[in-house]
Amino acid sequence: MLSLQHLTKSFGTMKAVDDVSFDVHHGEILGLIGQNGAGKTTTFRMILNFIEPDIGAITWNGAPFTQNQYDELGYLPEERGLFPKMTVENQIVYFAELRGMKRADVRREIPQWLSRFEVKAKATDKIKDLSKGNAQKIQLIATLIHQPKLVILDEPFSGLDPVNVGILREGIMTLKQQGAAIIYSDHNMDNVEQVSDQLVMLRSGQMVLHGTVDQVRQSFGRVKLTIESPLTAEELRAIPGVVTVVPHHQKLELTLADETVGRRVFELATKNGYIPEFNQQPPTLEEIFKLKAGEPNV
Structure with a gap:
């Protein structure tokens, strides 16, 4: 289980995250929503240990993250980070090796991942020659191929057509069924409502909503x-x-x-x-x- 306890982070006089606490259990998807600048990215960066909180603690299965446990984490940032001149295979291998996988194992698994996400490209194709949708699928494969136990997905469906959204959603739900804890952020509330077990909404760094989707909706009454x-x-x-x-x-x-x-x-x-x-x-x-x-x- 991932647990955030009273996280607070300021940059100068601006409080980007203000006393945020929530848990994400294994086999659960938490939707983290909010406007741009609400504190979502800062929260992600603290979980990933890119920056440290001023106050609060982050634990994984009851203890602080160890360096090795970061290899159990998968992160798909909002800003895509593929290398255009690399082939599909080399790109996936590169990211998987960073997470501790052996090259031979990655290459053996690539065909089934390309098939699962219906990628319209060969392993030898270069990233720069892919459509936006297929490039996005490659980045998601690179995020998931090492079978992470904790996954952070920031706008994974951005710019995709409904068919490809459905394909990627199935992949994420499969990961959930395998026991991964998943934090998912999206500005499309229909997507959030369909995949999330619980949600947290941030506004100006503060939590303004927290609960299951049904609990949050019902709290506003049948109006x-x-x-x-x-x-x-x-x-x-x-x-x-x-x-x-x-x-x-x-x-x-x-x-x-x-x-x-x-x-x-x-x-x-x-x-x-x-x-x-x-x-x-x-x-x-x-x-x-x-x-x-x-x-x-x-």
């Missing part, structure tokens, strides 16, 4: 309502506690002041019987992200 009924938008807006009404195809999407308003909407919509749809849900993770990111600092 989003989609309805298809005889009621018009004007009639719905006239109901006390209905904050907004937005037409969406044949349906209307409502935001409620609180979830109890849904009962009144339901009673009015169904007074003459059956209606095609009434769906009351918590806000999506993207809506929560926008709400929390826009709150003033206190």
Whole structure:
């Protein structure tokens, strides 16, 4: 288990990370979200021992990291770092050897990894000749081929089409099933919601959300309502506690002041019987992200 306890890091007068604590268990994915500058990268760099915290501690399975244990870690940075003139094989071998793998073992495993991620390239192709998507797959393979027990993925799906996102997501889920602890960061909240067991949101270095995806969403109440009924938008807006009404195809999407308003909407919509749809849900993770990111600092 990775455990962060009361991490704090300042650069001059700017506090980049302010008393951040969370755990990531084996076989679990934690989504770390926040706007640019929220403190995610600084947190990653402290875990990776690139920089030291001013206050707090980082432990792996109950003890500080040893130098050898850093070979058990896989890191995919937001800034990609492939060498354009290298071949696919030599690039993967290079990174794997840095993590303690033997060259012969890496070369033996490369074909199955290229197949698993459906890389449209040969091992002898040069990185500079690959599409962006295939280059991104190569970097992810280089991050995972040594079977790390702790993985940090910073924007792994950036710029990929939905098909390739699905392929890479399956690879990450396989690693989770094998027992890896994974920290995953993305600005696409749909991706975060689909893969994360728990999430942490940072704003100005402070934790403002922490829990499972369901816990976080449910904490905001079932204030989003989609309805298809005889009621018009004007009639719905006239109901006390209905904050907004937005037409969406044949349906209307409502935001409620609180979830109890849904009962009144339901009673009015169904007074003459059956209606095609009434769906009351918590806000999506993207809506929560926008709400929390826009709150003033206190």
